[in-house]
Amino acid sequence: MTASSSPAPRIDYFALGGTIASIRGDEVGAVPTLTAQDIVDSVDGLTDVADVHAHQFQLTPSPEITIADLIRLRDAIAASVAEGSVGAVITQGTDTIEETAFILDLLRPGTTPIVVSGAMRNPSLPGTDGPANLLSAVQVAASPQAVGTGVTVCLNDEIHAARFVTKSHTSSASTFVSPSLGPIGWVSEGRPVVALRPAGQHHIDLAPGTVIPPVALIRMGLGDDGRILGTLADLGYRGVVIEAFGGGHLPVAALPAVAELAAAMPVVLASRTGAGEVLSHTYRFRGSEIELLNMGLIRAGALDGLKARLLLTLCLAAGQDDDTTAKTFASVGTTTGPTRM
Numbered sequence: 067m068t069a070s071s072s073p074a075p076r077i078d079y080f081a082l083g084g085t086i087a088s089i090r091g092d093e094v095g096a097v098p099t100l101t102a103q104d105i106v107d108s109v110d111g112l113t114d115v116a117d118v119h120a121h122q123f124q125l126t127p128s129p130e131i132t133i134a135d136l137i138r139l140r141d142a143i144a145a146s147v148a149e150g151s152v153g154a155v156i157t158q159g160t161d162t163i164e165e166t167a168f169i170l171d172l173l174r175p176g177t178t179p180i181v182v183s184g185a186m187r188n189p190s191l192p193g194t195d196g197p198a199n200l201l202s203a204v205q206v207a208a209s210p211q212a213v214g215t216g217v218t219v220c221l222n223d224e225i226h227a228a229r230f231v232t233k234s235h236t237s238s239a240s241t242f243v244s245p246s247l248g249p250i251g252w253v254s255e256g257r258p259v260v261a262l263r264p265a266g267q268h269h270i271d272l273a274p275g276t277v278i279p280p281v282a283l284i285r286m287g288l289g290d291d292g293r294i295l296g297t298l299a300d301l302g303y304r305g306v307v308i309e310a311f312g313g314g315h316l317p318v319a320a321l322p323a324v325a326e327l328a329a330a331m332p333v334v335l336a337s338r339t340g341a342g343e344v345l346s347h348t349y350r351f352r353g354s355e356i357e358l359l360n361m362g363l364i365r366a367g368a369l370d371g372l373k374a375r376l377l378l379t380l381c382l383a384a385g386q387d388d389d390t391t392a393k394t395f396a397s398v399g400t401t402t403g404p405t406r407m
């Protein structure tokens with residue numbers, strides 16, 4: 067750096083564990099071991115891109131991450147921004163990135179870039195992708211182009227919007243896809259490009275210590291009479307997302323159980339297809355989306371079952387009543403205008 071060049075932007079890096087931090091010990095199988103600083107030190111050229119402040123937030127496989135952890139993480143990011151950070155990078159296990167990124171997207175106030183990344187091949191393997199992914203994620207977080215995109219997921223040199231991204235393969239480095247949309251940008255020769263900007267920014271505020279209610283996700287299959295639905299209230303669930311067939315359809319045999327459930331708690335109608343919107347007025351056969359929505363089910367829009375479950379969880383945790391919850395789904399599920407809930 068010359069005396070006249072501007073200082074590298076401050077990026078705060080929060081390491082949560084996962085494959086990017088996992089190495090093999092004496093036994094078969096990698097486990098989260100490397101610290102945030104170990105990971106930073108393994109990436110050539112990272113310090114040329116940004117002044118990286120590394121934080122060891124936790125060191126776990128990603129199925130252990132909770133919404134309470136993400137509220138803490140949101141607050142840690144806000145504290146770093148107050149100290150002059152221009153962006154945050156999070157690395158964690160890839161198994162739950164599509165969920166954690168979506169939750170952070172809803173919880174985060176403001177427009178500071180937050181980029182979530184990880185690795186598919188751990189550092190003990192040839193061709194590990196962690197260092198390249200972290201470098202790209204920091205490049206994105208430090209870029210003015212990433213301001214106002216909402217939380218993004220950056221792996222394999224692709225930038226995905228949290229609301230649409232999904233893990234599509236158990237082991238491929240190109241596992242992250244956004245089926246309804248595609249990536250919103252990419253990183254080429256170290257230069258981030260944000261070609262598309264997600265419409266609508268949605269914010270749900272949850273304070274630390276908020277009780278997180280249990281919400282069930284039930285995928286229906288051929289011939290299913292939905293008998294499991296009748297057990298959910300007794301198990302303490304406060305809401306349910308049903309992944310129905312196609313545009314939002316269920317077998318007639320399941321309708322009594324669905325009606326009983328919808329009378330007891332909010333029930334969201336999502337699709338098990340993995341892309342596209344749940345329909346609203348295309349079919350009128352028994353068990354069709356028209357009948358289910360008339361029974362009071364809330365339409366998930368373009369949110370898949372995993373994301374609909376998280377949105378319903380946050381709505382309930384924020385104390386939203388059924389009408390407000392339906393409005394939140396209409397807004398987040400179809401990415402219409404800005405809202406503050």
Ligand code: ASP
Pocket residue numbers: 083084085086126127128129158159160161162184185186
């Ligand atoms: N396979 C996972 C990963 O990519 C493990 C995890 O999600 O923690 O890191």
